Amino acid sequence: MTTSEIPSYQLYINGQWQAGSDGVFERLSPAHEQPVARFEQASRSQAEQAVAAARSAFDSGVWSESDAADRAEVLFKFADLLMEHQERLGALESITHGTPIKYGRSFIQSAATTFRYFAGLARDLSGHAHHFGDSRMGLTLREPVGVASLILPWNFPIGELAWKLGPALAAGCTVVVKPDSKTAATALEAGPLLKEAGLPDGVFNVVVGEVSEIGDVLTGDPGIDAVSFTGSSNSGRLVMKSASERVKPLHLELGGKSPLIIMDDADIDKAASDAAFGIFWHNGQVCTACSRLLVHENVYDSFVEKMIAVARTMKLGDPDSEETELGPMIGPEHLARVLQYIQIGSDEGAELLLDGREGMPEKGAYLGPTVFADVKPSMTIAREEIFGPVACVMKISSLEEAIELANDTEYGLGAGIWTENINGALKAARRIRSGSFWVNGYGSERLEMPWGGYKQSGFGRELGRDAFEVFMQTKSVHISHS
Numbered sequence: 001m002t003t004s005e006i007p008s009y010q011l012y013i014n015g016q017w018q019a020g021s022d023g024v025f026e027r028l029s030p031a032h033e034q035p036v037a038r039f040e041q042a043s044r045s046q047a048e049q050a051v052a053a054a055r056s057a058f059d060s061g062v063w064s065e066s067d068a069a070d071r072a073e074v075l076f077k078f079a080d081l082l083m084e085h086q087e088r089l090g091a092l093e094s095i096t097h098g099t100p101i102k103y104g105r106s107f108i109q110s111a112a113t114t115f116r117y118f119a120g121l122a123r124d125l126s127g128h129a130h131h132f133g134d135s136r137m138g139l140t141l142r143e144p145v146g147v148a149s150l151i152l153p154w155n156f157p158i159g160e161l162a163w164k165l166g167p168a169l170a171a172g173c174t175v176v177v178k179p180d181s182k183t184a185a186t187a188l189e190a191g192p193l194l195k196e197a198g199l200p201d202g203v204f205n206v207v208v209g210e211v212s213e214i215g216d217v218l219t220g221d222p223g224i225d226a227v228s229f230t231g232s233s234n235s236g237r238l239v240m241k242s243a244s245e246r247v248k249p250l251h252l253e254l255g256g257k258s259p260l261i262i263m264d265d266a267d268i269d270k271a272a273s274d275a276a277f278g279i280f281w282h283n284g285q286v287c288t289a290c291s292r293l294l295v296h297e298n299v300y301d302s303f304v305e306k307m308i309a310v311a312r313t314m315k316l317g318d319p320d321s322e323e324t325e326l327g328p329m330i331g332p333e334h335l336a337r338v339l340q341y342i343q344i345g346s347d348e349g350a351e352l353l354l355d356g357r358e359g360m361p362e363k364g365a366y367l368g369p370t371v372f373a374d375v376k377p378s379m380t381i382a383r384e385e386i387f388g389p390v391a392c393v394m395k396i397s398s399l400e401e402a403i404e405l406a407n408d409t410e411y412g413l414g415a416g417i418w419t420e421n422i423n424g425a426l427k428a429a430r431r432i433r434s435g436s437f438w439v440n441g442y443g444s445e446r447l448e449m450p451w452g453g454y455k456q457s458g459f460g461r462e463l464g465r466d467a468f469e470v471f472m473q474t475k476s477v478h479i480s481h482s
Helices: 044-060 068-084 086-097 101-122 157-171 185-197 211-220 233-244 268-284 300-313 332-347 399-407 422-431 465-471
Strands: 011-013 016-018 024-028 035-040 129-131 136-144 147-151 174-178 204-206 226-230 250-253 259-262 292-296 351-354 370-373 390-396 414-418 436-439 472-480
Touching (some): 011 185, 044 147, 044 174, 044 211, 068 086, 086 101, 086 157, 086 185, 101 157, 147 157, 157 174, 157 185, 157 465, 185 204, 233 250, 250 465, 259 399, 268 300, 268 390, 268 414, 292 300, 300 351, 300 370, 300 390, 414 422, 422 436, 465 472
Parallel strands (some): 147 174, 147 226, 174 204, 259 292, 292 390, 370 390, 414 436
Antiparallel strands (some): 011 204, 129 136
């Protein structure tokens, strides 16, 4: 890619491109260490300008008071446009994130499907009617909350945009989006495509910039009515503190340390393959990655052997290759953090059975699947979110012990079990405190099913009808009539 071919992006405010005034972030490929995109950064005043544009658009009623059928039509057209540009947008996901190109394309298709799902729901956002005798009745109205701030993580750029933007626009909100500077391309590309689909100016705005410069504008500005944030638990606490000063509705999807239980009656071949995918896919940079594997002692050795065998077949390499299943991690800084955890695991006495540091390319932020066995619940790698391809395998002797260990964490985003005992599976599902729970197939998602966490993994839900809660409010209307 030559210098002239490197895509460069300004801010997208009020339906127009606008030069950033706080410098330029140059994104280096995590695979090739060469520039792949440039993003102009917003100043504080420009973030405030984006909020003002969204506020003006909402108050005008051009979107918030539009017919739900018209909003649905815009979302359907936008989904079609995403698919028309799938190859280009998928390539942008791949080069900026490092995800293999085949997954980059699939993420665009998944986002289009998500927008179509919420477009369908836009026409069915209704309240209720109540009758109180002959002369009184009540109505509940479902109304858009106002201007929503959507703060995206770097691990699923277009996916998280779709999960938040779909319900926000379907509800009638206007938005200010802040993508991560490393992976902002597809969020910015969405601006002109939404405009082409018929979205009025000011309804969708995107600012890229440093949290220290624009973060509190997007969470604490009086023009922001609600905040939806996905990121680390530490960052979520800061977002919550800022938003609380003006009592804003808030959705937080935060970290995880998700357990997957393997009982001795499970299909071990399928469970091993499922677990390998659940922790190593996307390089473990997934909030629900099953990083704690709680394996019954009767099948422990067999399971570990089979999972490592599966991990060795996962092709790691250049994300440009159609054959690649695992690309580089998001960047050298995050790689260094994960490598530190691997060293800590070894220092604390866990047995390193598969070392992902071995045989890696000299250039690029690469790390292969890594497996620690004989991990103790008190170890750092069993307590803290690593957010990398590092599996921590722990031995259990009963379902009761597995449930106790599964809950022995400050997080509660995902959990799962492999077993042929449906009673045991349902017992675990009820007693383990997590927002999602999978039986005999970890990590799958359906648009109809809500997604979110317990405890330090956050609150509020994405997907399903629950996704509208942060973007809508209920008004009670009392009517007396003769």
